[in-house]
Amino acid sequence: MAGLAHPKTAPSAGLDWIPRVWNNRLVRTTLYQAVLFGGVIWMFAYFTGNAVENMARLGITSGYGFLDRPANLPIGEGIIAYTPADSYGRAILVGLLNTFKVTIIGCVLVTILGVTLGIMRLSPNPLLSGLVQTYIEVIRNTPLLLQLFFWYVIVRQLPAPRQAFNPLDGVFISNRGVQIPWLEADAGLWWIASALGLAILGSLAYRRMAMARQARTGEFTPVLPLALVLLLVLPALAAWLFSVPIIPTIPELKGFNFVGGTSLTPEFTALLTGLTMYTIAFVAEIVRSGVQSVAHGQWEAARSLGLRDRRILRLIILPQALRVIVPPMTSTYLNYAKNSSLAVAIGYPDLVSVVNTTMNQTGQSVETIAILMAVYLSISLSISAFMNWYNRRIALTER
Amino acid sequence: MVLKMVLAAAAAAAVLAGSGAADAGATLDAIKARGSFKCGVGTGTPGFHYPGSDGVWRGFNVSICRAIAVALFNDPNKVEFVPFTAQQRFPALQTGEVDILSNNTTWTLTRDSQLGFNFGPTVFYDGQGFMVNKKLGVKSAKQLGGATVCVQPGTTTELNLTDYFREHKLQFTSVVIEQVAELRAAFFGGRCDVYTNDSSALAADRSAATNPDDYIVLPERISKEPLGPLVRHGDDQWFDVMKWTVYAMIEAEEFGIKKTNLDSFANTNVPQIKRLLGMEPGMGKALGLDDKFAYNIIKTIGNYGDIFETNLGAGSAIKLERGMNDLWTRGGMQYAIPFR
Ligand SMILES: N[C@@H](CCC(=O)N[C@@H](CS)C(=O)NCC(=O)O)C(=O)O
Numbered sequence: 001m002a003g004l005a006h007p008k009t010a011p012s013a014g015l016d017w018i019p020r021v022w023n024n025r026l027v028r029t030t031l032y033q034a035v036l037f038g039g040v041i042w043m044f045a046y047f048t049g050n051a052v053e054n055m056a057r058l059g060i061t062s063g064y065g066f067l068d069r070p071a072n073l074p075i076g077e078g079i080i081a082y083t084p085a086d087s088y089g090r091a092i093l094v095g096l097l098n099t100f101k102v103t104i105i106g107c108v109l110v111t112i113l114g115v116t117l118g119i120m121r122l123s124p125n126p127l128l129s130g131l132v133q134t135y136i137e138v139i140r141n142t143p144l145l146l147q148l149f150f151w152y153v154i155v156r157q158l159p160a161p162r163q164a165f166n167p168l169d170g171v172f173i174s175n176r177g178v179q180i181p182w183l184e185a186d187a188g189l190w191w192i193a194s195a196l197g198l199a200i201l202g203s204l205a206y207r208r209m210a211m212a213r214q215a216r217t218g219e220f221t222p223v224l225p226l227a228l229v230l231l232l233v234l235p236a237l238a239a240w241l242f243s244v245p246i247i248p249t250i251p252e253l254k255g256f257n258f259v260g261g262t263s264l265t266p267e268f269t270a271l272l273t274g275l276t277m278y279t280i281a282f283v284a285e286i287v288r289s290g291v292q293s294v295a296h297g298q299w300e301a302a303r304s305l306g307l308r309d310r311r312i313l314r315l316i317i318l319p320q321a322l323r324v325i326v327p328p329m330t331s332t333y334l335n336y337a338k339n340s341s342l343a344v345a346i347g348y349p350d351l352v353s354v355v356n357t358t359m360n361q362t363g364q365s366v367e368t369i370a371i372l373m374a375v376y377l378s379i380s381l382s383i384s385a386f387m388n389w390y391n392r393r394i395a396l397t398e399r
Numbered sequence: 400m401v402l403k404m405v406l407a408a409a410a411a412a413a414v415l416a417g418s419g420a421a422d423a424g425a426t427l428d429a430i431k432a433r434g435s436f437k438c439g440v441g442t443g444t445p446g447f448h449y450p451g452s453d454g455v456w457r458g459f460n461v462s463i464c465r466a467i468a469v470a471l472f473n474d475p476n477k478v479e480f481v482p483f484t485a486q487q488r489f490p491a492l493q494t495g496e497v498d499i500l501s502n503n504t505t506w507t508l509t510r511d512s513q514l515g516f517n518f519g520p521t522v523f524y525d526g527q528g529f530m531v532n533k534k535l536g537v538k539s540a541k542q543l544g545g546a547t548v549c550v551q552p553g554t555t556t557e558l559n560l561t562d563y564f565r566e567h568k569l570q571f572t573s574v575v576i577e578q579v580a581e582l583r584a585a586f587f588g589g590r591c592d593v594y595t596n597d598s599s600a601l602a603a604d605r606s607a608a609t610n611p612d613d614y615i616v617l618p619e620r621i622s623k624e625p626l627g628p629l630v631r632h633g634d635d636q637w638f639d640v641m642k643w644t645v646y647a648m649i650e651a652e653e654f655g656i657k658k659t660n661l662d663s664f665a666n667t668n669v670p671q672i673k674r675l676l677g678m679e680p681g682m683g684k685a686l687g688l689d690d691k692f693a694y695n696i697i698k699t700i701g702n703y704g705d706i707f708e709t710n711l712g713a714g715s716a717i718k719l720e721r722g723m724n725d726l727w728t729r730g731g732m733q734y735a736i737p738f739r
Contacts, residue, residue: 072558255544
């Protein structure tokens, strides 16, 4: 009784600091985190030790020395030169660049087509928005892998090389892919590419100036004509100055296959189509919800200024909708990059495909999985970093 | 995406986390305690390893594992079959997901050493070949320059392919697909000019095509492919059981002992046969098996020639010749180690 009534009179022999410290928020959270951190470290050490021991017992060698050994792997396509005599390191690089290729082209396509689709979904025309809605539902509710197989089967139905469609001179469409004329890759091509880059930068800078001028004086300066001139003239000038031989190569059927030109392989085409068609359904929904999140009063206010709907959408609604759109778009791009590893199923030689084969041929599971994880982590973190930067840029700046 | 990566990561993690599963004798002890074992096979190739419409696994490689089940438990069903692609098979064995692979794996130095495996007797001497559509009019592999070739990843096949084209200074383009069913569809659908594999597998795949007569296997054999069962390092007793199961089937054929005439040897006075069939004790016991293990195998599964003929030879749709896989006494290479 007395103890209950006067708890603090209990002789605590100088130990009353314990509850005081224990109840201190900082001490407690630090302690919890230290325990968790210690646990993670211990687990990591345990697994590593176990792995080393097991691999030693099974006689599995470890280390990254295999990266220098000749790979002997066949790889169907790549954007850098590769022969089977090259090293595993280079083979993995070829796979990585193939992953980049499908991801970068895909993200651009997905953005353009997805936004278009999202706006179509909002169309007042019930037929159009209904069609788009059906598309979105069908695509989002079937497994992506199935869709990739579907596209791969479709592209394989095209005729054999000897019966290829030949819609234009030098363009062939067959079950070996789409062959188109191309420019001979020559060192001088870099000059042309640089000139093109310069032209793009120049056009962007000019557009900025034009916009600043419009903001200042209200006068509108057209940008397109100058941009077109820059884009055409600069590369041509570079070609002439550095006398880069522009040798077009035209595909032609020789023996089994087409030689010359460049091609989109069935595997790449099916993967790009499948991933893009799948992802735009998600983007369309993101765009729709973003546009709908902008208060309707904005439309009405803009209309009362006499702007047409198209311009309202582009100049007033979309910029505001972007704040809602960008964060989920980040995860969409991330998903796209990660989904691209489904490539293995339809034979596109992406990073996962090459690394899996390397793992199989060398037995270096731990090392190869570490490479895969490191690469996907870097890709994901880069996309996140870029999107976070963009998100901050477009965030509402309060004045 | 994730599926593949998760599988691979799980495999790596299992190597990481795997307990001392491979201490000497531990695999066999665990199998005996469980009363069955797990056998890794291919995903589906006629004659070699394929699930029937009743869901029961059949084929030459399947029979090898069933024979081991008989040796251990005198019951061909005390084994569970797990299908793997060529890419998946090695981590599965390394991590103990299966106890043995019997799936047309080629015995190579790297696999025997660096990957940590032990190979049993070669049950099928093979060589890599090329299959093409007859319409192409190709008669020899040397005419394949510029062709598109379909091949499975994670195989000796893809390595030999690049070796061959390098050696002969020929160009080629590859289409590399892991699932063999997809790969076949790609080849028979015209995506590739050439399909390369172990020539026995080519014959098996051809037999399953809608129009087998449209395709020919070119005469060249560009590699040696000794195919046989394998186990992971670390349990010599289990390794022995696997080896001697195969030798028992070959030895039986050498003595003319078949599934159909087995009991006519009940009164034999040939000492080797008496030892093989367990009428004189000791052989089985030395392996930790029943002395009648070989008798049981031949009774339930048959001898080497029996399983060859029914699955791959005249009794099958594939109709492979015995060739190199005939007994050494008939000019082939199959040769059992003495039972004594
Ligand atoms: N012998 C070659 C070829 C491998 C091979 O044929 N693998 C088998 C099983 S792992 C296979 O893919 N068979 C087709 C199937 O999955 O049914 C090697 O060992 O690398």
